[in-house]
Structure formats: C-alpha cells, structure tokens
Amino acid sequence: xxxxxxxxxxxxxxxxxNILLTNFLGMCSFIACSGQIxxxxxxxxxxxxxxxxxxxxNFVVYHFVxxxxxxxxxxxxxxxxxxxxxxxLVEMFVERFSPKLYFALGIFLPLITVNCAILGxxxxxxxxxxxxxxxxxxxxxxxxxxxxxxxxxxxxxxxMRYSHVPxxxxxxxxxMVVTGVLAMTFMGFAGMVAIQ
Amino acid sequence: xxxxxxxxxxxxxxxxxxxKGILTLKEGAWANNPLSIQVLGICSALAVTNRxxxxxxxxxxxxxxxxxxxxxxxxxxxxxxxxxxxxAEVAIIATFVILFxxxxxxxxxxxSKQLGPYVGLIITNCIIMGRAEAFALQNPPILSIVDGVxxxxxxxxxxxxxxxxxxxxxTGEILGHTIPVFSxxxxxxxxxxxxPGAFFALGIVIGIFNWIKGPETEExx
Numbered sequence: 374x375x376x377x378x379x380x381x382x383x384x385x386x387x388x389x390x391n392i393l394l395t396n397f398l399g400m401c402s403f404i405a406c407s408g409q410i411x412x413x414x415x416x417x418x419x420x421x422x423x424x425x426x427x428x429x430x431n432f433v434v435y436h437f438v439x440x441x442x443x444x445x446x447x448x449x450x451x452x453x454x455x456x457x458x459x460x461x462l463v464e465m466f467v468e469r470f471s472p473k474l475y476f477a478l479g480i481f482l483p484l485i486t487v488n489c490a491i492l493g494x495x496x497x498x499x500x501x502x503x504x505x506x507x508x509x510x511x512x513x514x515x516x517x518x519x520x521x522x523x524x525x526x527x528x529x530x531x532x533m534r535y536s537h538v539p540x541x542x543x544x545x546x547x548x549m550v551v552t553g554v555l556a557m558t559f560m561g562f563a564g565m566v567a568i569q
Numbered sequence: 570x571x572x573x574x575x576x577x578x579x580x581x582x583x584x585x586x587x588x589k590g591i592l593t594l595k596e597g598a599w600a601n602n603p604l605s606i607q608v609l610g611i612c613s614a615l616a617v618t619n620r621x622x623x624x625x626x627x628x629x630x631x632x633x634x635x636x637x638x639x640x641x642x643x644x645x646x647x648x649x650x651x652x653x654x655x656x657a658e659v660a661i662i663a664t665f666v667i668l669f670x671x672x673x674x675x676x677x678x679x680x681s682k683q684l685g686p687y688v689g690l691i692i693t694n695c696i697i698m699g700r701a702e703a704f705a706l707q708n709p710p711i712l713s714i715v716d717g718v719x720x721x722x723x724x725x726x727x728x729x730x731x732x733x734x735x736x737x738x739x740t741g742e743i744l745g746h747t748i749p750v751f752s753x754x755x756x757x758x759x760x761x762x763x764x765p766g767a768f769f770a771l772g773i774v775i776g777i778f779n780w781i782k783g784p785e786t787e788e789x790x
Contacts, residue, residue: 396616397612397616397764397767398612398690399612400612401609448689449663449666449667449689449692450660453659453693487693487695492689492690493686493690496685496686500686542776545772546772546773547776548772549768552768553767553768553772556764556768557765560763
C-alpha cells in the first residue's frame with residue numbers, strides 16, 4: 374500500500390505530476406478545444422467532475438468486484454464501460470434538472486468519454502495502489518491540474534493569434550511547442566512534493 | 570469551433586479514404602497520416618517515445634489492435650445497430666487491447682512494466698476508434714484490414730522517428746546501446762527524455778511534415 378497522505382497526492386497531481394504536462398493524457402481534446410478560454414473552462418469543469426466521480430466508482434468496482442472474483446484482466450473493458458455509462462447518466466441527469474447547465478456543458482460531456490485522462494486516472498490509481506481517500510485526492514487533483522493546463526494554453530493561444538508564426542507551424546505544431554514550454558515551467562515545481 | 574469539437578468527439582478524420590487497396594495504403598500511411606497530419610492519438614505518441622524500444626512496441630501494438638478491430642467491426646458492420654455502434658466499437662477495441670496486454674505480461678514483463686497504463690490507454694486512442702468509425706463501418710473486411718495496416722504503419726513510423734531522436738539526443742544512445750565515439754563526446758540533453766522534450770519533438774515533426782507536404786494541408790486549420 375502506498376503511504377503518502379491524500380492531500381500530498383492532491384497537490385502533487387496538480388503541480389508536480391500534472392496529468393497532462395507530465396503524463397500526456399487527454400491531449401486530443403486539449404489541442405482541439407483550447408481555442409478559447411471560455412470553452413476550455415467549460416470542458417475543464419466537466420473533466421474535474423467526471424474524473425473525481427469515475428475514480429471513486431472504479432475504485433469500488435475494482436476492489437469489491439474485480440479482485441474478489443479474480444477478473445482483474447477485464448479491468449480495461451469494465452473501466453471504460455463505467456466511464457461511458459457514468460457520462461451518459463450525468464448527461465441525462467443534467468438535462469432533466471438543470472437545462473441551463475446542460476447547454477453550458479452539454480457538448481463537452483460526450484467528449485469526455487474519449488478523453489484518455491479519465492481512463493488514465495483510473496489506471497494510475499490501480500497501478501500506484503492508492504487507498505480510497507488517496508484516490509479521491511488524486512482524482513480531484515488530476516482533474517484540476519488538467520483544467521489548469523487547458524485554460525493556460527487557451528490563454529496563450531488567444532494571444533498567439535497576433536504573432537507571426539512560420540506558415541508550416543501554424544495551428545497544432547506551434548501549440549505543441551508552446552505546451553512544451555508550459556511543461557518546462559511546471560517542472561519548476563518539481564522539488565515541492567514528489568509522488569513516484 | 571463547433572466543427573472542431575464534433576471532429577474531436579467522434580474523432581472523425583478529415584475525409585473518407587476513397588479508392589481501393591493501394592490507394593488506401595498510401596492514404597493511411599502518408600497522405601493522411603494519423604499522427605502528423607490528422608493529429609490523432611498523440612497521448613501515447615508523447616508518453617512512450619522516450620526510448621526507441623518502447624516506441625517500436627507501441628507501434629506494433631497499435632498496428633495489431635487497429636487491424637484486428639477494423640476486421641471485426643467490418644465483419645459485423647451490417648449487424649450492428651447504428652445507435653449502439655460506439656459501445657460496440659469500444660468493446661471490440663478493448664478486447665484486442667486486453668489480448669495484447671496479456672501477451673506482453675506473459676512474455677515481455679519488463680516492457681509491460683515500462684509501458685504501464687499506456688497499453689490500456691490504446692482503447693481511448695482516437696486513431697483506432699476513428700478508423701473503425703470512418704472506414705471499417707462502410708467497407709468490406711479485406712479493404713478494412715489494408716486500411717488498418719496502413720494507418721498502423723503510418724502511426725508506428727512517426728512514433729519510431731520521434732522515439733529515435735528523443736533517445737538519441739536525450740541519452741546519446743540508440744536502443745540502449747552506446748555509439749562508440751559519439752556517446753563519450755556528447756553531453757546528453759536530459760530535457761529530451763523528460764516531458765517537455767516530447768512536446769517539442771512532436772511539434773517540430775508536425776511542422777516538418779506540413780512543410781514537406783506543402784500548402785494544400787494548411788487550409789486544415
């Protein structure tokens with residue numbers, strides 16, 4: 374069992390072990406939806422919520438269903454099914470009870486099923502042998518870290534519209550290089566806390 | 570923006586590959602290369618390319634899963650109800666990923682440890698989903714296999730290029746072997762095997778591909 378305190382994992386997941394900038398998870402939507410700060414903020418919020426909930430559900434499913442019945446090799450298919458089902462459920466729930474929120478978040482929710490950060494968080498939780506509280510801290514921290522990164526990049530990309538980028542580097546290529554610089558900045562936090 | 574989000578949601582590549590056989594092959598491996606042109610599936614491309622060896626294994630995994638899932642999706646394409654096709658595709662892909670994962674765990678334990686969660690993350694790799702959705706659902710099995718091979722190879726080659734340069738510049742070695750004169754003289758640039766190096770390498774590779782391909786791809790943005 375991993376002995377690190379839950380809040381340390383929470384801080385580390387935001388800064389030193391940012392799921393996007395050090396583990397490269399959730400890059401597809403990161404690149405595609407970071408055009409504007411507003412959209413990226415919406416997507417970030419949705420990711421935080423779904424990530425913390427799915428890590429909790431997957432923790433329970435893994436330790437109380439898969440392990441006792443020795444079905445661990447099925448973890449991928451079960452996790453992805455849980456995530457897809459949960460996202461569907463949230464979508465229906467939000468649509469029924471808060472149409473306003475539904476229109477704000479609506480289009481982002483289906484995107485989240487294919488966001489590998491969500492599945493990645495669940496897999497890291499299993500590999501690093503987190504306890505329940507640690508998983509909650511990790512899920513929340515990873516979600517916030519992802520949201521912070523995408524909002525930062527969106528801001529930078531908005532500014533970058535006014536700069537002269539070489540023709541062949543326009544769009545995705547320059548976004549990747551800027552993300553690299555962002556990742557270097559986050560490496561400055563490295564001495565703060567460390568998890569694995 | 571709305572188009573982009575939609576494209577990101579279903580991971581639908583830009584155009585459908587028309588034509589047959591050889592054209593499909595060329596389209597997938599070069600003209601519409603999944604990684605450098607469509608920019609799909611970058612998560613694993615960035616994460617595993619710190620060593621050439623890992624990149625090669627990852628490339629092999631993607632080829633295997635892409636071919637397998639394309640074949641099965643294509644065989645079942647007339648029987649799958651349209652509404653649940655996404656779930657069906659994910660289940661098929663996950664099955665092949667589990668096969669590969671179990672194979673790695675049984676025969677190459679060290680490699681399996683090194684790749685960690687990224688083997689499982691092939692499931693959410695947009696390329697495979699994208700090919701199943703955009704190609705295998707409309708085309709007969711043989712052509713779908715060709716398409717799977719083409720896209721898998723296109724992906725694996727770019728992965729190998731990035732892996733080669735990151736390992737070469739980051740450690741001064743190739744496939745874990747030192748190069749006689751070079752390794753002594755060269756001071757390894759640690760940043761290349763850490764996270765930022767991955768972003769720089771991929772950004773530059775995409776830029777160079779755009780430059781080689783010339784102006785017609787630039788309308789994409």
